[in-house]
Amino acid sequence: MYIEHIVKAMTNNPLLKSAAVEKSSHLEYFNIAVSVDCVIFGYEDKELKVLLIQSDLEEFSGLYSLLGDLVKPDEDLDAASYRVLKDRTGLDDVFLQQVHTFGSVNRHPSGRVVSTAYYSLVDINSHKLNIDSNDLHWHAVKGIKKLAFDHKQIIDTCIKMLREQIMEHPVVHNLLPEKFSLRALQELYEAILGTPLDRRNFRKKIALKSWLSELDELEEDVTHRPGKLHKFKTKAVKSAVSKKG
Amino acid sequence: MYIEHIVKAMTNNPLLKSAAVEKSSHLEYFNIAVSVDCVIFGYEDKELKVLLIQSDLEEFSGLYSLLGDLVKPDEDLDAASYRVLKDRTGLDDVFLQQVHTFGSVNRHPSGRVVSTAYYSLVDINSHKLNIDSNDLHWHAVKGIKKLAFDHKQIIDTCIKMLREQIMEHPVVHNLLPEKFSLRALQELYEAILGTPLDRRNFRKKIALKSWLSELDELEEDVTHRPGKLHKFKTKAVKSAVSKKG
DNA sequence: TCAAAAGTGTTTTTCTTACACCCATGA
DNA sequence: TCATGGGTGTAAGAAAAACACTTTTGA
Numbered sequence: 001m002y003i004e005h006i007v008k009a010m011t012n013n014p015l016l017k018s019a020a021v022e023k024s025s026h027l028e029y030f031n032i033a034v035s036v037d038c039v040i041f042g043y044e045d046k047e048l049k050v051l052l053i054q055s056d057l058e059e060f061s062g063l064y065s066l067l068g069d070l071v072k073p074d075e076d077l078d079a080a081s082y083r084v085l086k087d088r089t090g091l092d093d094v095f096l097q098q099v100h101t102f103g104s105v106n107r108h109p110s111g112r113v114v115s116t117a118y119y120s121l122v123d124i125n126s127h128k129l130n131i132d133s134n135d136l137h138w139h140a141v142k143g144i145k146k147l148a149f150d151h152k153q154i155i156d157t158c159i160k161m162l163r164e165q166i167m168e169h170p171v172v173h174n175l176l177p178e179k180f181s182l183r184a185l186q187e188l189y190e191a192i193l194g195t196p197l198d199r200r201n202f203r204k205k206i207a208l209k210s211w212l213s214e215l216d217e218l219e220e221d222v223t224h225r226p227g228k229l230h231k232f233k234t235k236a237v238k239s240a241v242s243k244k245g
Numbered sequence: 246m247y248i249e250h251i252v253k254a255m256t257n258n259p260l261l262k263s264a265a266v267e268k269s270s271h272l273e274y275f276n277i278a279v280s281v282d283c284v285i286f287g288y289e290d291k292e293l294k295v296l297l298i299q300s301d302l303e304e305f306s307g308l309y310s311l312l313g314d315l316v317k318p319d320e321d322l323d324a325a326s327y328r329v330l331k332d333r334t335g336l337d338d339v340f341l342q343q344v345h346t347f348g349s350v351n352r353h354p355s356g357r358v359v360s361t362a363y364y365s366l367v368d369i370n371s372h373k374l375n376i377d378s379n380d381l382h383w384h385a386v387k388g389i390k391k392l393a394f395d396h397k398q399i400i401d402t403c404i405k406m407l408r409e410q411i412m413e414h415p416v417v418h419n420l421l422p423e424k425f426s427l428r429a430l431q432e433l434y435e436a437i438l439g440t441p442l443d444r445r446n447f448r449k450k451i452a453l454k455s456w457l458s459e460l461d462e463l464e465e466d467v468t469h470r471p472g473k474l475h476k477f478k479t480k481a482v483k484s485a486v487s488k489k490g
Numbered sequence: 491t492c493a494a495a496a497g498t499g500t501t502t503t504t505c506t507t508a509c510a511c512c513c514a515t516g517a
Numbered sequence: 518t519c520a521t522g523g524g525t526g527t528a529a530g531a532a533a534a535a536c537a538c539t540t541t542t543g544a
Contacts (some may be wrong), residue, residue: 098345104322158505185439200525224516226515226523445536469543473497
């Protein structure tokens with residue numbers, strides 16, 4: 001169920017309208033809906049992408065929006081973001097990072113919705129990935145200009161936080177296959193940061209983090225000298241998921 | 246009006262109860278209240294302090310809590326935090342930083358409340374400061390052990406963010422009188438960071454920021470060699486307030 | 491003249507950046 | 518043998534940390 005549907009239904013609901021007219025001083029405090037929006041990043045063709053859905057609000061016809069939903073009364077805020085991710089992608093072993101809460105009165109045309117933004121990083125080519133709708137598409141972040149609601153601003157805020165976090169914590173581990181070359185990792189970092197990196201300095205910096213273990217395997221199907229494959233240490237990844245340690 | 250009062254009133258409201266029992270699938274999404282909690286920091290006696298209020302919820306009798314309130318339906322989230330600050334302290338020229346949104350189902354004993362935490366820094370000795378209630382008191386952060394709700398965790402989260410921000414932006418300007426010595430500034434930083442700093446390195450670092458202008462005045466009423474007084478440049482402070490630039 | 495803090499520079503270490511050559515592989 | 522990226526080390530510069538002595542003031 002899309003957030004737009006629900007909110008539209010709510011604001012069209014005569015029961016609710018009359019309650020609003022009543023302006024019961026207690027009830028009116030419940031006239032704010034709480035939602036989560038998930039900025040689900042992926043990585044493909046050396047580009048950072050984000051999973052968007054065609055908006056079905058009239059006001060935003062032709063525009064895309066983030067994946068979100070209203071938070072259920074008996075559901076933790078964080079749990080709501082996991083649910084959205086799970087329902088939309090089938091993935092459930094992914095970390096979500098709360099970024100910011102957007103609460104302007106007029107950010108949603110159909111009613112008052114305060115929304116907490118989370119970002120997540122998933123493997124576009126994971127066999128577990130199971131996108132639930134034809135309306136869902138991966139969009140290159142660089143090409144995104146206008147989105148429904150304030151979702152462009154939400155993405156920008158999330159990218160900013162993502163950029164701050166990738167050098168501190170191995171959060172990107174889901175964006176690559178299990179085994180990858182250092183070049184692939186560097187290209188990923190360059191895509192996220194939007195800037196080229198020096199190869200030797202990058203390798204030094206990554207080596208210092210001790211996030212990776214080097215395998216006794218080489219790249220295959222490359223037309224040049226194959227690089228050694230690496231993988232993220234389970235330990236490093238677990239601490240990234242739980243507390244970015 | 247305290248948030249506790251409102252929520253208590255709401256959960257005791259028979260109108261609301263029946264609505265909840267009805268479980269109208271639309272209405273139930275409004276059963277989440279949205280609030281803000283303000284972590285208002287001050288500085289006195291070389292200690293970082295925070296403004297707390299005695300909780301009047303039975304469940305938390307004897308405990309203190311943060312200043313917060315429900316967000317009004319026609320009020321921006323940020324505006325709600327400014328309103329709480331203004332109503333409680335009389336101050337309105339202060340910057341507030343959103344930190345995190347806390348949304349566990351059971352964080353509030355009387356009902357579902359999702360709360361966005363903000364921190365702010367105010368001058369305890371400002372003549373504008375006008376604390377509106379005898380239940381409000383400044384508490385040394387170091388001595389705080391247990392608070393109502395999850396407010397201890399909220400404070401800890403805000404302190405962490407504050408510590409990250411003070412070296413990047415001149416956010417602390419409200420914690421000192423207009424004119425102050427570099428020693429006073431350093432003691433403030435030490436109180437916030439909880440660690441001693443090297444005097445020469447601290448001065449070098451602050452000088453590089455170009456936040457301060459040196460005045461042709463000296464400290465008075467000190468029993469030792471008086472230091473030069475400084476003040477924050479209006480420019481630096483304004484950019485800190487608006488976008489921490 | 492003493493106590494207390496002001497004021498000030500240099501050295502060391504650490505981190506960051508810039509930079510170039512030979513190597514292994516497949517086409 | 519060529520094109521492509523793999524793999525590696527060092528020197529210079531910038532930032533951070535450690536560290537001590539002289540000066541000014543009031544008591």
